[in-house]
Amino acid sequence: MRMRMRAHLDERINECSDYILKSQEELYEYINGKNFHIEIGCGKGGFIVETAKQNPDICHIAVEHIPNVAILAAEKAKGENLENLRFVFKNVMDLSEDIKDGTVKRIYLNFSDPWRKNKQAKRRLTHPGFLKVYKRWLSEDGEIFLKTDNEKLFEFSLNSFCSEDFHLKNITFDLHNSSFEGNIMTEYEKKFYDEGKNIFRLEARK
Template sequence: MRLRKKWWARPEMEESPLVITEPREYTGRWKEIFNNDNEIYLELGCGRGEFITKNAIDNPDKNYIAIDLKDEVLVYVLRKIKEAELDNVRIIPLEIAFITEIFDKNEISRIYINFCNPWPKDRHNKRRLTHTRFLEKYKQFIKPGTEIWFKTDNRELFDASLEYLNNFGFELLFYTYDLHRSGFEPNVMTEYEKKFTDLGMEIMFLKAKLKDSNN
């Protein structure tokens, strides 16, 4: 869906300290942004922020970073976290392909990827956020034992993602082709997930852990 340009979005975001418009200035120093030593969880492609807001409310002892590209989406994330009076969330407007430029070794403790673009054409597969091309990027800044939590409604993407992770140094801890009937308890629904579920669609989910390189 093509978003209509909201010219007021960037000025509103730039007024808030919760939005980091120059994230490369903080590479290796993200704990300073939050002013604590709590673990940092990262959501790649955060949509309008319902998922990360609920997680941040439920887990005040964790820090969260939401990344997406469009100001037209991120401005609503900002409004949600301000309304909830959260101080453990930061927003970064960024093309995810440049993710390694803003984080340093061992800075991130979990990655969430929810309903990303499936890029179904073979020539576009490398753009998938679960593709080995991106897993290689994540390995540069996640801690050993870091988990990736991934949700999608696309069966082909899900099957491919299981293979990408299994063959690239990650241990599959749990996966299901029907999340809402799986008994998996700590699920926080996204906006897309609610919409798909209302349409009777099955949601696929996995979590995988980065293996310790010393094992």
């Protein structure tokens, strides 16, 4: 059964191959010297597909390391014939040296896994270890947009950004009751919103 599921996944990945960047060369060819926006941990891709649709002049890359989930996102992008969105099915840290310094204009971190235990803190996508890499990738005016439902992760992220000398702005503890306009909800956000949870959001610049 597992073998059949895997074969089926391989078939689906094959069908979306134009949307999946498999090597550094394919990544460079797609970016072609342009600045670009990247979502790390795109999940099923609802957010990045809608974002790419609304911003046709911007080149987007979405990274997701679980292929069973990432394929749903790639299929959505293919269904919309999006030319300005491509996927990398990898752990973002595997891209650390593949992305050229100063080339990323915006990083989206949406509802990243909180990794609740202290001993797991290094896996949080806003741990200083990750922020150092993002800082290298970001262009001079580059920015990170973060959303989460998890207060502890938000607090941890505020501290990490400050310890890495990022400048913070547009911080809200209740996005859906704030003045922020043009929010595009992610799959997790819709679920948490329906449960009546507050959504935390911030923007960080180097």
